[in-house]
Amino acid sequence: LPFSxxxxxxxxxxxxxxxxHTAQLLNIGNHHFLIDCGEGTQERLKTYKAKTLKINQIxxxxxxxxxxxxxxxxxxxxxxLKRKDDLxxxxxxxxxxxxxxxxxxxxxxxxxxxxxxxxxxxxxxxLFEDEILLIKSIPLTHRIACSGFLFQEKEKPVRINKAKLPxxxxxxxxxxxxxxxxxxxxxxxxxxxxxxxxxxxxxSRSYAFCSDTKYDASIIPYIKNIDLLxxxxxxxxxxxxxxxxxxxxxxxxxxxxxxxAEVGKLAIGHYSARYKDLSPFLNETQQxxxxxxxxxxxxxxxxxx
Amino acid sequence: LPFSxxxxxxxxxxxxxxxxHTAQLLNIGNHHFLIDCGEGTQERLKTYKAKTLKINQIxxxxxxxxxxxxxxxxxxxxxxLKRKDDLxxxxxxxxxxxxxxxxxxxxxxxxxxxxxxxxxxxxxxxLFEDEILLIKSIPLTHRIACSGFLFQEKEKPVRINKAKLPxxxxxxxxxxxxxxxxxxxxxxxxxxxxxxxxxxxxxSRSYAFCSDTKYDASIIPYIKNIDLLxxxxxxxxxxxxxxxxxxxxxxxxxxxxxxxAEVGKLAIGHYSARYKDLSPFLNETQQxxxxxxxxxxxxxxxxxx
Numbered sequence: 250l251p252f253s254x255x256x257x258x259x260x261x262x263x264x265x266x267x268x269x270h271t272a273q274l275l276n277i278g279n280h281h282f283l284i285d286c287g288e289g290t291q292e293r294l295k296t297y298k299a300k301t302l303k304i305n306q307i308x309x310x311x312x313x314x315x316x317x318x319x320x321x322x323x324x325x326x327x328x329x330l331k332r333k334d335d336l337x338x339x340x341x342x343x344x345x346x347x348x349x350x351x352x353x354x355x356x357x358x359x360x361x362x363x364x365x366x367x368x369x370x371x372x373x374x375x376l377f378e379d380e381i382l383l384i385k386s387i388p389l390t391h392r393i394a395c396s397g398f399l400f401q402e403k404e405k406p407v408r409i410n411k412a413k414l415p416x417x418x419x420x421x422x423x424x425x426x427x428x429x430x431x432x433x434x435x436x437x438x439x440x441x442x443x444x445x446x447x448x449x450x451x452x453s454r455s456y457a458f459c460s461d462t463k464y465d466a467s468i469i470p471y472i473k474n475i476d477l478l479x480x481x482x483x484x485x486x487x488x489x490x491x492x493x494x495x496x497x498x499x500x501x502x503x504x505x506x507x508x509x510a511e512v513g514k515l516a517i518g519h520y521s522a523r524y525k526d527l528s529p530f531l532n533e534t535q536q537x538x539x540x541x542x543x544x545x546x547x548x549x550x551x552x553x554x
Numbered sequence: 555l556p557f558s559x560x561x562x563x564x565x566x567x568x569x570x571x572x573x574x575h576t577a578q579l580l581n582i583g584n585h586h587f588l589i590d591c592g593e594g595t596q597e598r599l600k601t602y603k604a605k606t607l608k609i610n611q612i613x614x615x616x617x618x619x620x621x622x623x624x625x626x627x628x629x630x631x632x633x634x635l636k637r638k639d640d641l642x643x644x645x646x647x648x649x650x651x652x653x654x655x656x657x658x659x660x661x662x663x664x665x666x667x668x669x670x671x672x673x674x675x676x677x678x679x680x681l682f683e684d685e686i687l688l689i690k691s692i693p694l695t696h697r698i699a700c701s702g703f704l705f706q707e708k709e710k711p712v713r714i715n716k717a718k719l720p721x722x723x724x725x726x727x728x729x730x731x732x733x734x735x736x737x738x739x740x741x742x743x744x745x746x747x748x749x750x751x752x753x754x755x756x757x758s759r760s761y762a763f764c765s766d767t768k769y770d771a772s773i774i775p776y777i778k779n780i781d782l783l784x785x786x787x788x789x790x791x792x793x794x795x796x797x798x799x800x801x802x803x804x805x806x807x808x809x810x811x812x813x814x815a816e817v818g819k820l821a822i823g824h825y826s827a828r829y830k831d832l833s834p835f836l837n838e839t840q841q842x843x844x845x846x847x848x849x850x851x852x853x854x855x856x857x858x859x
């Protein structure tokens with residue numbers, strides 16, 4: 250099953266050097282989650298041939314314009330594309346009012362239902378859960394209410410080891426094996442131990458989005474050992490004081506968070522518009538945490554099984 | 555003095571084929587007026603190297619998303635560019651609430667003052683006036699409250715005919731000439747008639763923006779004999795019924811308005827996203843009104859003296 254993150258934009262504050270505001274499309278199995286939605290996100294979705302109508306959940310971290318100003322246009326475009334499915338929008342207090350006010354004055358009747366889910370930025374809550382996936386919020390420390398998002402695959406079933414499987418095994422017993430149970434005869438005596446006929450489950454993968462935030466080690470328990478962390482690095486290391494003042498992070502700080510949390514891979518982004526060349530971002534962060542990549546618009550970061 | 559219209563976007567409803575939502579930059583003398591502000595307008599301003607901070611007046615025709623969703627981002631970007639001058643925004647009832655609500659939740663303190671001017675879509679009002687220019691609204695007929703905008707240079711002073719000017723003429727008498735007065739001696743006797751020493755004034759130029767609107771001949775008195783008319787033509791002529799239903803116009807209808815109003819030039823735009831090739835728009839409209847051009851993103855339409 251796919252577990253891949255498409256970067257639709259990773260610039261902060263103002264678009265610059267062809268780099269756009271924050272937006273990411275996370276595909277896990279059949280789910281297509283949109284994380285943040287800066288101005289023009291609908292156009293990037295089109296450019297990268299994303300299946301816009303397959304997005305059923307949108308997560309907006311906070312109400313600074315560079316993280317949500319594309320949402321209203323996307324809502325209208327989904328309407329024009331004749332969307333029918335319900336759309337779930339997770340955002341801070343105020344997002345619903347902002348959207349509803351605009352719908353009111355446009356006198357638009359949207360042909361699908363929008364469900365607004367108000368985040369509580371103070372705590373980690375479960376936002377979504379199904380058979381394969383759990384999504385939780387992460388409290389972040391920014392100038393205004395801001396939440397990160399953690400996407401975790403649930404523990405997967407053991408895999409049937411076809412090479413070892415007896416030819417005459419019943420479907421019922423295969424289901425027992427998948428549920429981790431041993432195979433017994435009618436009298437309850439052991440015939441096969443589960444482990445004899447199965448392989449261990451595939452890894453449960455995980456991704457966390459942490460932007461915008463100042464350096465805050467209190468998020469580490471939420472992101473401990475995850476496969477992929479997106480952590481903002483708005484500034485280079487020499488701007489640490491300014492980063493603290495504006496509740497943003499530097500390259501070094503993002504690297505320290507990734508290192509302490511022992512994540513598999515770190516992707517950094519939310520670059521300040523003051524920087525044209527991004528290579529110092531990578532160099533500085535890799536000095537702290539080797540397995541770092543730059544979030545680059547249009548690129549996809551896959552998390553392997 | 556310049557009188558030129560830069561097209562920043564001329565597509566309707568949804569961006570398509572690299573064409574963006576409505577936005578125009580009108581430069582008259584030292585004035586830089588922004589007319590409508592679809593999503594991503596700030597980026598087009600940058601692409602076409604417009605002097606964003608010189609825009610002091612923004613005119614928003616109506617509250618459909620394709621005409622204003624770039625405004626909030628532009629307001630933030632003007633702040634980041636350290637704008638100090640007051641900004642005047644003309645729009646329908648609701649625009650102020652939409653902007654103020656978003657500023658409130660972003661907890662942003664914008665470093666310049668915004669003045670909101672609420673349009674009355676039922677009548678033609680004077681929106682702005684200075685020594686050289688008059689701007690009025692035009693009531694349009696659309697699904698929701700919508701105004702067009704008429705930009706008219708005032709009558710210009712006569713021009714001094716330097717070839718005829720006596721060498722000993724006083725500064726005071728030059729001012730008299732510019733004001734259209736004759737030159738008299740101390741006793742009030744005529745020395746020179748004004749027309750002996752002057753040339754007629756340069757033409758007063760005019761532009762009207764009429765979008766979105768269904769075909770409505772009642773706008774003709776407002777735009778009679780103007781130099782340049784932008785009139786929407788969302789659909790080709792065969793979609794007239796659909797145009798009427800959606801309160802839009804066809805190519806033919808735009809041409810008829812231009813012809814009846816005897817304008818100098820017609821620019822059409824607000825193309826539906828269903829059309830890739832725009833040449834039929836030009837052909838159809840020119841069959842009714844010869845001096846028609848397509849509004850094409852990035853192109854400039856100059857109005858000559």
